[in-house]
Amino acid sequence: MSCCGASGRDIYLPEQATIVRNRPVTALENFIEVRFDSGRDLGHMPGQFVMLSIPGIGEAPISVSSSPDRKGSFEMVVRRVGRLTSALHRLPEGSRIGVRGPYGTHFPVEDGMKGRDVLFITGGIGLVPVRSAIHYVLNRRREYGQVTILYGTKSPAERLFLDELREWSQRKDITYMETVDRGDESWKGNVGVITTLMPKVSIRPDRTTVIVCGPPVMYKFVIVKLYEMNVPQENIYVSLERRMKCGVGKCGHCQINGLYTCLDGPVFRFADVAEVQEAI
C-alpha cells in the first residue's frame, strides 16, 4: 500500500489543559475557562468547537465562546444536558481535562462580514458560539457597518452574559434587542419568540450578513422571516449541532446527508444547506 501515516500525530489524543474557572451562570449553565498546560493559545476562529475530554467520562464537542483576541485561555458556556457536561459542571477549578481542536468551519468574520452590516440572531445557548463572533466584531467595530444583535431565551432566568447584555444595550454604535418566550413579574422587556423581534429591525438586505444560531426548532422560522426581509441565502450563515464522536470526519455520527458537521460545519452558508433535506 502506498499511503501511509502510521507515524504522525494521533488525531484522537487530547492535549492536556486545566480548568481555571468554573462557575454557574444560570440554573443549567456554567461558565468555564480553560488553559492549555503548554500555554499555547487555542488559535480558533469564532464559531469553531473543541472536543473536550474528561478522563473516565468521555469526550464531547463544545463551542468556544471567547474571541480569538483573548490570549492565554479560552471560554465556554456549557449546559448540563448529558453525562460529560454534568461531570464538567462538578469539576473543581484546577482540574485537568483534555482538549482537541479547534475544529470545524467558522463564522465569516473576515471575508463575509468586514465592510458589511451584520445581524446576529441567537436563541438560548446559541448565543454561546456567536458571542465569539460578536466580540471579534466589537473589537474591530470600525471595520463593520451596522451591527445588530437579537437574543431570545425561554425565560429571563436563562439569559447569559448579563454584564455583556447590559453593555450591548447601552452601546450607541450597535442595536441590541432581546425577548423572552415567557416573562415573569420583574421582566419589563419584550415577550415573544425571537421572530417577533425581527420586524423591529431595519436592515439593508443586500449589505447585511446574517448569523443564526439557536435550538433546532428556531431555524425554520427565522429563515422564513429573513426571506420575507429579502436577505439572500448566500448571506445567511447557520451554526448546526449534531452528535459527534471524533470531530475529524471518521466516526459518521454528525452527517447531515452527505455533509460532515465536524468538517463541513458547524457553520454553514445557508445557501449550501437550503436544499439539504436533513439540515434545517
Add this chain to the structure above:
Amino acid sequence: MSVRKLSASALKDWVAALVARQPVYAPQAKQDRFDYDLLKRAEDLRLDYDVTILPPKRFLQPPRETILQFRKGSFEPVVEAEPFVLFGVHPYDVVAIGQMDRVFSSDNPDVHYMARRQKATIVASDVQRPSPDVFAGCMGTATVSEGFDVLLTLVNDDYIVDARTEKGEALLKLARGLQEADAVSLGRREQIWKDATRFLRRHDLRCRPQELPDLLDGAWEHPVWKKRAERCYSCGSCVLVCPTCFCFDVRDEVEYDLESGRRVRVWDSCQLPDFAVVAGNHNFRKQRHERYRHRYYRKAKYLWDRYHFIACVGCGRCASACTTKIANPVEVFNTLLEDRP
C-alpha cells in the same frame, strides 16, 4: 514479480509455515457456515468458503480497540498493532479494505487503523463457490487487481500464486515447491476471472454501480424507504456484517481506582435508534425509515461524493443477515430504477 504455481499440498505446507511464524487469520468452518478466525492448523483453512459471517475488517478496525489510556488526569497514546496475515480474502472484501484505507488515510490520517494496516499482509483468494446472496458481479468487485499482497486462484488442482508486493514476496519465501505458472494455467485463470462476473451474480442490479448516485438524487421521497423500513427492527445486523461500514462510537472505561482507564472505540450503527441523538435527546433521525434510507444514501451517494467509491461491494452479507429480509441493496435499487421518472 513472476506468477507462480503451488500444488494444493504445497500450499498447505506453506500455510503451516506461516502459521508457525505469525498470527494468520483465515476462513474456517463454523458449524454450517464460515468465518475468519486465528488459524491454528493449516488443515482448518477453507479456501472453498462461500462467504464469511463477518468481513475481515475486524482485524483492521476491531469491534473494540483501545485508542488511548489515562492516568491521574493525563492522557497517554496507545497504538495496538502486531504483524499478521489475512489469508484467503475474497476480491469484494479486498475492495472493501481499499475503501477503508482511503477513509482512514485521507484528510486526518487515523494512526490506529494505519498502524494495523501496515502490519497486515493480505493474501487474497479468488472465489471458488458463490454465496447465496452475492452480487459482486454487478458491483465490479468479482475480481481484483490491486489492494492485496498475494492473490491465489485455484486452477484445476493447483493454486496460481501471484505476489504483487514486497510483503507478498517475503511471505512466499516460506513456500516450498513453487513453480513458474505455465501458459495453460494462466489462460485458465483469465477464464475464471471472466466468468466471475457472471458467477457472482445471485442478484442482478439493473444499472451500473456508477449510476447509483444519480438514481438516489431523485429518490428521497420514494415510498420504498417507508415501506421496507416498516419491517425494520433497527437491530443493526446489516451494518455489523458490512465490510464497508466503519462508523464508530468512543467510550471511556475506568479501572476500580477510578483514576486510570482507557478510551475505546467500538463499532456503531446508523440503524440503531440513538445514533444521531444529541444531548437533550433531540434525535436527528428519529424514524426508522430515516435511518434505513440513510444507509443506502451513505453507501451509494454520500461516500461517492466524498471519496468517489460506491460503498457496497456486493458481498450480500446484509441480505443474508437481515431477519426480515429488507436489507438487500439490489432489491432497493432495482425498485428505484423501475420507478425512475
